[in-house]
Amino acid sequence: MTEVRVGLIEFGKALNDSVALPGLGELPGGQVSLGRAVRGARARLKRADRILADNLRLGIMVRKKFFSSDVEPVTDAGFLKDVFVAVGRRDLGNGDALELYTDDTVGPDMSRQDGVAQVVAPAYDELTGFRVQVLVRDGVLRFGALTAFSRGGQPMRVLGLFGPGPVDELPAGRPGTVLLGFQCDVPPLAGDTLTAFDEPSHDHFERREGVAVVHGLNDLGNGSVVAAVEVPEGRGSVFTVGTRARVLRPAGTTFNERSTVVAADLRILSLARGGVAVRTNGGVRTFTVGLAFRDLRQNDVIEAYVPADAVALAPPPPAPAPLVDVNAASGPELAQLLSPEQVAKALELRQRQGGFPDVEAFGVAIGLQPHEIVRLRKRATAGRVALRETGVRQLDI
Template identity: 65%
Template sequence: MTERRLGLIEFGKALNDSVSVPGLGELPGGQVSAGRATRGARARLIRNDRVLADNLRLGITVRKKFFSSEVEPVTEVGFLKDVFVVVGRRDLGNGDALELYTDEDVPPDTSRQTGTAQVHAPYFDEITGVSLQVHQRAGVLRDGALVGLLRGGRGGGQPMRVLRLYGPAGPVHELPAGQPGTVLLGFQCEVQPMPGDALVSFDEPEREYLEHREGWAVTHGVNHLPDGAVVAAVEVPEVQKANRFSVGSMVRVLRPAGTTFNERSTVAATGARITSLAKDNLAVPVISGSGVCTVGLSRIDLREGDTIEAYIPAPGTPSGPAAPGAVSGPQQLAPPPIPTPARGHAPVVPPVAQASLVDLNTAPPPELARLPGMTPQRVAAAIELRGRQGGFADVEAFGIAIGLQPHEIVRLRTRATASRIQHHGTGVRQLDI
């Protein structure tokens, strides 16, 4: 995978919701809440945890001048800075977000052409970038369409977005065959347009949404099983929007790079499925909210420090479930069954999460020594405390008692458990109180 996440722009957090630019009208304003916003980057529109559109382009980026109502063009905007953008969608509003990325190996789908226009004259403006005077030769050119330049029958650069479309009388939603018009491309062009070039537009399937984003979590410990499956201890952060993980959902792995103020990540793997979930050593079908839990995954390249992003592809998409009425195929996304405990018994831990757990209340010193963070001194302290107090209530109590750091306790949760202990002379089991 070569997709690199560059940053995130969230709308509704900027000091100004919009700014007026001559020739463009009102541009929506957002705040860079992660990474950086780089002009020309590809973008996904996210609304209410759904990816509504992909392969948008950050074609125009401006910011307000200090103590002025005027704007100036910018090529890159840093963390927590405000920016006003044009991406090929006119419906950006408060609560929306643009996920910015680059991908060298997976370009937009340009297999279905819808029209061809001939370029008569290109123009350039320091604020709005490149505009083309065109004559639509065949088909229809639409505002916001995915387009590409052809010169001598060969492509010139990556596909772009029509940022604005104008007819002889002003802004239009589409340009039919035989009509002249002006196409605003902004700063997307990798090759300088020339008179005589062809501007080809492409069709994109109409879908209500592309995928639903469930949640994300940071990996603190990874256990690779012999069959290739993975069991990971992850921490779900406290965020404004609800984080949710479900058995059967799909996962992609984001590998971080950069610093806090220039945080970027590479999509290291995608397409794995969540096979099991456990919290407090109990198997559950769904985990909501923040906290630490254990996630079982199918084969995937996962490392400590990675972020996992859970998602559900929309019906009809290549990796999603079949659309209503369609015949179910191998790609049908159906959650595997959750182990059902016998009546009167506590739920069981998923087998993949239970296989290698060390019981802190019964394990001999050599087994304790193989656990993460366990030095000879800590092993000796654990044995002495266990003999004196009869055991430990849970993994957290064990870690605190022998002086483990918080991140070491998180890692220990994926490798250890604590069986129920009995206080001498009372006959009462501690966890039953």
């Protein structure tokens, strides 16, 4: 199974910004603005055009009861519903969004162990799910850390850490309580080992440049297609030739929309506005996009993005070697370009006539063939000198 985006929760749109849960504190409130919010789904934190965090889990989700200040747990919330959630982050604020998705193929990086704790006693309640009393045996257990039980199961985020009051971390030798919520597909047992993992630090994972909906297609027959696209109303989108792109295929209705990522890590091959090739759409909402993806279909969504490590993934070509000045280079420097006999002849001629007017005249003077002079142009130059009168002729190549 590949990535399927199931919903979007936007913060700052709910009637209430937060709600207090006994023993847990304030949970931020958001509104389901796309698809559905499903408890246990994986999530990405989106702030403006940046993806700041990935592999979060919608571990706790509650909503307010009608005409009451009380809250109740929910497993599923539909379009335009207000929900209050815990995902292992304390910095969710107005303007942020959680992009909810499922993906059974690509999981988080769990190669670096950060801490190990032994479960002393598990507990469960219907509002906040599982919490376990633990003793940290090694390393450190941190709020928001990615964890897993040794008996298996899905990775889980630490939604709350108490020792006994709320703390940011539990060091080795210290007992405490870990809130895991409804992430546990393997119920915890006394004696279980809970391992925490250290994740690479990122300022952000990727920058979302924009989206455009496909309205028409032209198969070029060479493995690529040109699509007529339109940026949705109210969405600022910047498409640039060479930028990465992925293709999402929507399904369902507005109240239950899901989008499957059917292609990723593509490159935008071409852009055109009004039939004229351009490097960027320049803020225009309708244009054409060239992609090497022949299965592109009408109503697909093209999402342009820039990974945070794009420079590392595609390093710039090395700077070219400096050109050798045939009018100033030493013998060893000329030897990078010529045979020993040609170097000796070049030095003799240069001393006799004061230099060469250009690379072509230099090549002719030392007896190079036309194709050798063409190659030499890429590696040599002729600095300006005061020439003495000679019989050297230039070759028009």
